[in-house]
Amino acid sequence: MSNISIPLDVAAAEEHLMRFLSVEGVTGQEKNIGLAVCDALKKIGVPDSAIRFDDVNKRIPLPTETGNLIVDIPGTRPGPRLLFSTHLDTVPLCAGAKPRREGDRIVSDGTTALGGDARTGVALLVVVAETLIKQKLPHPPITLLFTVREESGLHGARELNPADLNGAVMCINVDGQSASDLIVGAVGQENWEVEITGRASHAGVAPEKGISATLVGAMALAEAKRSGWFGKVVKPDGRGTSNIGIFGGKNDKPAGDATNVVTDYAFLKGEARSPEAAFATKIANGYKEAFSKAQSEVTDDKGDTAEVKFSHKPSYPPFELGKDTPIVKRATKALGILGIEPVYVFSNGGLDANWLDKHGVPTITIGAGQAEIHTIKEYVNLKEYEKGCRLGILMATLDD
Ligand SMILES: [Zn+2]
Structure with a gap:
């Protein structure tokens, strides 16, 4: 266990999360949250030219405001390109959510869900980019993917053009609860x-x-x-x-x-x-x-x-990653450094990971504190969020 070696700015990480939780963006209406993420990325030094929206919304058979948000971060050392993904949209029950801190949790006012699914992932991706850039951590080329319409049928991930992922060879999808749970397959x-x-x-x-x-x-x-x-x-x-x-x-x-x-x-x-x-x-x-x-x-x-x-x-489609898949080994190694015992999970529900895997990018899904999702009791467990952020930074910087 050596958290000291992971320079996570916990206060900044929580600020990003609070900000993204407060932007409404139910499934199909991801424009504002997409722009909020662009804003945050530009503030931490990601150039405009590295940020783009694809055109999946033209292929998704339901009204969708915008395409997936894709961001390329050049490597500071050579290595295979890593993809980090999560989804921008929330379930309709999150409309009008007013996030509020309560001890080690972020909660809603009890009339709506919160949207930690998957805004914990959205914040985590921004935290990874911010930490790499501000702390000048050595890392391979990285692509960030923020998908649309996950909640209404995995549409953004399904319709994306794999060529837009710039040759990424493996993916860390952030859309789970505990940092210890590694989702390695799904029905x-x-x-x-x-x-x-x-x-x-x-x-x-x-x-x-x-x-x-x-x-x-x-x-x-x-x-x-x-x-x-x-x-x-x-x-x-x-x-x-x-x-x-x-x-x-x-x-x-x-x-x-x-x-x-x-x-x-x-x-x-x-x-x-x-x-x-x-x-x-x-x-x-x-x-x-x-x-x-x-x-x-x-x-x-x-x-x-x-x-x-x-x-x-x-x-x-279903998928299942073997224990010796490079992305599973990478996640296991990172959890080991954090002193966390991995729990390998096979999900009975579909994830963006199903389609990313189908597109040729083996994808593991990690958790960052979402809890009681899709209900008005939804909250974010900040301890798990923090662990997830550390896990993300480690996975971005580990030697191959
Ligand atoms: Zn989700």
Whole structure:
């Protein structure tokens, strides 16, 4: 343990964090926080010419104010280029957050979430740049990446052009809780949806002439459960999870709107996750078969069945880094210097790291004090933030 060798200005690090927490920037509306980061970087001596926004917002299929913010910091010694990444956006529950210090924590006023997810990461990246520049620490070339629309579907990381990362060979993504937790892998996800078109009929006068779309959906879900595809999925050839998220009708309305009409339409939407992309697909196909079985079992008096349109597509790919991957070794070494025992974590949710890894940059995700995220109880643990900052500076400066 030799914190003495890491020249972290704790007060400045907390000031950056307070400032970034106070700038609103919910997912898709990252312009102001992007500009606040540019401002902070210029103040610490990063030249204008090193700072740019890419054009992912033109490719993201949802309104997005700005592209990812990308910053190049030339190396002061040779070495493979390192990428540091985090996301600019917060969940909508963070709108209007008023950060306030309370002992070793930063909290909101209890009416909103806080946005430590991932403003702790945003601040940490600026702290790393500031420390390298002000303390003239030797380091290889570094690129900083601040993504947009992470919270609404990992869009910024997904759509980015890998060439914009300037040949970075490994990445430290900052979007976790404890500094000791090293996220080395995450599941992939497949989304599925189904439209069921049955036939309406008076439920009291002629129920036998109707085909209930709701019944087809309900029987399909029961069948998916019976076949072992619902919830926690454990099969001889793979494991994963799945869920039915939405069971409704057209345009966010309920499926059906009167008790005396056989429901003619239902829309269902769900997901499947697994450490293996192929097994996530297999889970989705399990649902597909269940819907097709239910379709054949619900008929009108002439034997007609409902129309069932089932579709599924990958949402993000899984990944897992081996213990001997250079970025995992680098993080482990840095934690060792800090006297912290690493805990290797496999995440059951997707991260920007899933896409960065897919783009060819092996990515480890570290934590910097976010806690109780996406709730009004969200806070930042300043001790963990400080540890995360030290970890970041060490990872930027370690010999290869
Ligand atoms: Zn996050």
